[in-house]
Amino acid sequence: MLYEPGTEWQYDVPTTGSTHLPPDAGYGKALTNQGYGFEVAVADLIDNSIDAKADKIVVHFLRDADRILTLLIIDNGKGMDEAGLDAAMTVGRRRDYGDEALGMYGTGLKAASLSHASSLTVVSRTRRSRAAGRLLTAEGIEDSFRCDTVDARYAQEFVDRYDGVIEWQGTIVRWDGVRAFETVARGQSDQFLSKAISRLETHLGLYLHRFLQRGLKLDIAVWDVGSGGQGLGEEVDHIAVEALDPFGYKVPGKADYPREFIAPVEGLGDLRMKAHIWQAKSKQAGFRQIGSLMDRQGFYFYRNDRLVQAGGWNGWRNPEGHLALARVAIDLPSHENNVLSLDVKKETITVTQAFTDGLDKAVDSKGRTFRSYMLDAETAYRDGSRRNEIVRKPVTPPGKGLDPKVKRVIKEELPEKPGEEPITFTWGPLPPDQFFALDRERNVVVLNKTFREDFNDGRRGGANDVPVTKTLLYLLLEDCFGLGRWERSRQDRLDYWNTILMASVGAQRTRRAQPLS
Structure with a gap:
């Protein structure tokens, strides 16, 4: 038996000395x-x-x-x-x-x-x-x-x-x-x-x-x-690298949001939570491009302004499709506590029952409950889902060589074809009468490197140079990739585009050669 009835319980374990035990090399x-x-x-x-x-x-x-x-x-x-x-x-x-x-x-x-x-x-x-x-x-x-x-x-x-x-x-x-x-x-x-x-x-x-x-x-x-x-x-x-703000919407999905709720958490005190509702079907990068909408609903915990958990309800409830617009920002208290624990890798918060109990008691300044926020998020989702919207045709995504800011906007505006290799832009040797060529097997647009200085105003270009030229070519050429049979009409289109663009190169060189008046 661990404890013999009738004997006095020893609350403190007695010791007789100490030994320092350095970690094993293993x-x-x-x-x-x-x-x-x-x-x-x-x-x-x-x-x-x-x-x-x-x-x-x-x-x-x-x-x-x-x-x-x-x-x-x-x-x-x-x-x-x-x-x-x-x-x-x-x-x-x-x-x-x-x-x-x-x-x-x-x-x-x-x-x-x-x-x-x-x-x-x-x-x-x-x-x-x-x-x-x-x-x-x-x-x-x-x-x-x-x-x-x-x-x-x-x-x-x-x-x-x-x-x-x-x-x-x-x-x-x-x-x-x-x-x-x-x-x-x-x-x-x-x-x-x-x-x-x-x-x-x-x-x-x-x-x-x-x-x-x-x-x-x-x-x-x-x-x-x-x-x-x-x-x-x-x-x-x-x-x-550009900021991907998970709360960076321009207009909230429901009026009078965001709202701040205060949850009384035993062992922690009052915990402030900023509750947000996104617009349904938002195309902004902070909504669509940070992962699955199911995974990204829920709590966003920050420690000293560094995000340490991006979504999830921490056992309070399960993720659900109609809560996809609900995101809650929580700044962890600066003092150590036993209620909210951050793992070593700084990507997950472990909570105790005290936290989830506090959520059930959380209210905003007007006495509205945190559960009413959840209902508002559901309503915004259902109302938004009933709206008619134009469905845009999926595109092969842009890849290396195109400015990241441009790529982000393209991804916000246009759905991507699943499983397609991105379209890469590179400068390479081409005949003097050809501005660009397509490598359809590798999804590459090759630009004639002879003209690179002309479109960089005489400067040495970087990997993501001439963004306007490359973006226009992406919009023109995107539908030339991922095709089966190559039609003569498409080749004819590429031929006259090349001819016209070569004329633009000549005009560009003429303008550069002219002295400023």
Whole structure:
């Protein structure tokens, strides 16, 4: 028996001493299997950049003709000196976080990185210290938590390569041996990167939308290091991540919204909840492009302005189609509590019964209940579903080479054909009398690189240059992809479009050659 009746119960367990038990080296395997998704892991590293007061961050994919080589995250934050690097790379060390910090547990840098890469390098510089670096691998952790010191000359050269981001201070996080990259078949790098960057752009745009709206500059770039020339090679894609505000509607789906409800939660106090109702059938990116409407209804929890859960009712009720317009923003209290718990990966909130009980008692300033809000959201959905609307024809989605802002508007305005590879725009060699050509097997529009300067006003164009020209060509040529039989009338149309566009190139060159009056 555990307890013998008639004897006195011992409330405190007596002890006779202590032993310090450092983690076994095998802990490294647990560290690399935390279940981080790729986008979640990258976002965790960007949190560190934001905590370091960075206002410019670049997620940088390096590739050559055959492979995706490396992932870098570069920021212009306050950086770290030698001691700071040692602390950041210490496994199991939990530093003190300020009330406004995005970091929590002190494991994100190591766990997020080694969940995807076999090697983690961090190189950093402060305004008062020279560039320094540390290298951590899963093998090093198994070897009594060994962390290697990066050669000082390499660290300085590495920082100097990215002086467009790191001027006086900043940090570079480098992943090598990324397992997802190593599984990409030869010739499939473009398709892999296109999908990976699209998912990453959506995730970062959503979870960091408040920071992006306040001016954080966050870019995703792809460089071909095997393209020849000096330095890093040639930039082949560049995306400026835009905020995807899950509450960014222009007009609410029901009058007198949003409303603020206050839920009395035992052990937490009054919890403020801002309840929103979207317009039915909205085409805005913050509604349609952040995932399934079933998954995205519900609670949006924020911690220090960083979104940490995007949708879900946390057991209060099940997702339902007629609640697709209902979204509720909740800022987590700054003080620690036992009611709302955030997981290590910062993507899910676990709640206790006290939270769900508080929802049943929540009211707004006029005494209206939170359940009345749910009824309003259902009504808005049903009313909107009965409205007649013009159904637009699905299109093959736009892809690499077209400005991300243009792609977003196209996706808002036009439904996509499922399973179609996006249409890519690239500059390449073509006959002198041809402005563009189609590669229908690979869904590529090739523009004659001879005329690139003419449409960039003499400047060297980037990956997403001449947006007006490319957008007009997309609208003209979209229906030429994904077809079975190629009709002569379509080829004739391409031929006279090319002839007319060549005339426009001649006119453009004539105007450039004329002196300004």
